[in-house]
Amino acid sequence: MKFASCVIAASLFASACVSDEDIDPATSSQSQGLGSETRPKHEHPMKGDKGEAGKGGHTTAISYHGGPVMTGTPSIHYIWYGNWSGNTATTILTSFAQGIGGSPYEQINATYYNASNVHVSGAVSYAGSTNDNYSHGTSLTDAQIEQVVAATNPTDTNAIYMVLTSADVTASSGFCTQYCGWHTDATINGRDIKYAFIGNPDRCPSACEEQTTSPNGNAGADGMASIIAHESEEAISDPDLNAWYDRQGAENADKCAWTFGNESTASNGSKYNQTFGGRNWLIQRNWNASTQGCQRVLGSTN
Numbered sequence: 212m213k214f215a216s217c218v219i220a221a222s223l224f225a226s227a228c229v230s231d232e233d234i235d236p237a238t239s240s241q242s243q244g245l246g247s248e249t250r251p252k253h254e255h256p257m258k259g260d261k262g263e264a265g266k267g268g269h270t271t272a273i274s275y276h277g278g279p280v281m282t283g284t285p286s287i288h289y290i291w292y293g294n295w296s297g298n299t300a301t302t303i304l305t306s307f308a309q310g311i312g313g314s315p316y317e318q319i320n321a322t323y324y325n326a327s328n329v330h331v332s333g334a335v336s337y338a339g340s341t342n343d344n345y346s347h348g349t350s351l352t353d354a355q356i357e358q359v360v361a362a363t364n365p366t367d368t369n370a371i372y373m374v375l376t377s378a379d380v381t382a383s384s385g386f387c388t389q390y391c392g393w394h395t396d397a398t399i400n401g402r403d404i405k406y407a408f409i410g411n412p413d414r415c416p417s418a419c420e421e422q423t424t425s426p427n428g429n430a431g432a433d434g435m436a437s438i439i440a441h442e443s444e445e446a447i448s449d450p451d452l453n454a455w456y457d458r459q460g461a462e463n464a465d466k467c468a469w470t471f472g473n474e475s476t477a478s479n480g481s482k483y484n485q486t487f488g489g490r491n492w493l494i495q496r497n498w499n500a501s502t503q504g505c506q507r508v509l510g511s512t513n
């Protein structure tokens with residue numbers, strides 16, 4: 212499958228193909244999701260749409276637009292949707308969520324701050340998981356994904372609730388054709404809840420998986436780790452879609468999507484660029500707001 216670089220963002224803001232207009236994703240484009248959700252969700256682009264640093268072109272600064280960031284220690288909640296029995300993903304990705312907080316990689320996100328100059332801490336905690344046994348079948352609309360989150364009675368406004376779908380499940384608004392994942396927020400039971408959709412890229416390796424032999428011997432899970440990293444750092448630096456993004460509407464992780472920096476080779480021949488939580492990972496780089504460039508870990512030049 213081939214993907215034009217403009218297609219992904221075109222479905223969102225129609226802005227990635229526009230070079231000189233200042234478009235605010237919080238006020239442009241169509242509404243998504245349930246009733247009160249009028250802002251667009253923010254999508255993880257597919258492999259054909261590398262972040263600007265990977266294209267070798269000009270770089271656009273990311274800037275602050277006044278909204279909140281997630282301070283303190285944000286937590287990650289997993290919602291395992293579909294059939295995950297016998298899949299090592301549940302073990303692998305739990306290690307990932309338990310290990311990413313405070314890592315040299317996550318510290319890149321601490322370059323972001325709010326209107327009171329309080330910085331993101333770089334800490335993240337893993338809060339636990341719930342299971343959803345196909346409550347809405349195998350093709351989920353955006354509204355149904357919000358319902359899956361709402362069914363867990365989320366209460367933590369400093370958390371990211373992640374819907375992780377098994378490979379037999381798709382998201383009808385464009386998983387594998389428009390995006391690999393996304394994050395947004397919605398008012399659920401009177402609270403501003405941040406949540407994300409993370410699809411299993413075993414469904415479409417050419418679009419959403421960097422390698423089919425992977426450091427933890429499960430290409431789908433290892434592919435999801437990079438998408439989880441992408442969506443979590445965006446949710447933390449731009450939880451309500453009104454804080455940190457560039458003039459083209461790209462959030463921090465978008466600017467480095469599908470770029471990895473210095474890679475090492477694992478014993479099974481796969482590539483990795485991070486080690487934490489007792490495992491190796493190949494996860495995309497993130498944008499440093501201070502240096503205005505992609506980094507693999509805080510301070511790295513590769």
Ligand SMILES: [Zn+2]
Binds near residue numbers: 253445462465
């Ligand atoms: Zn993104």
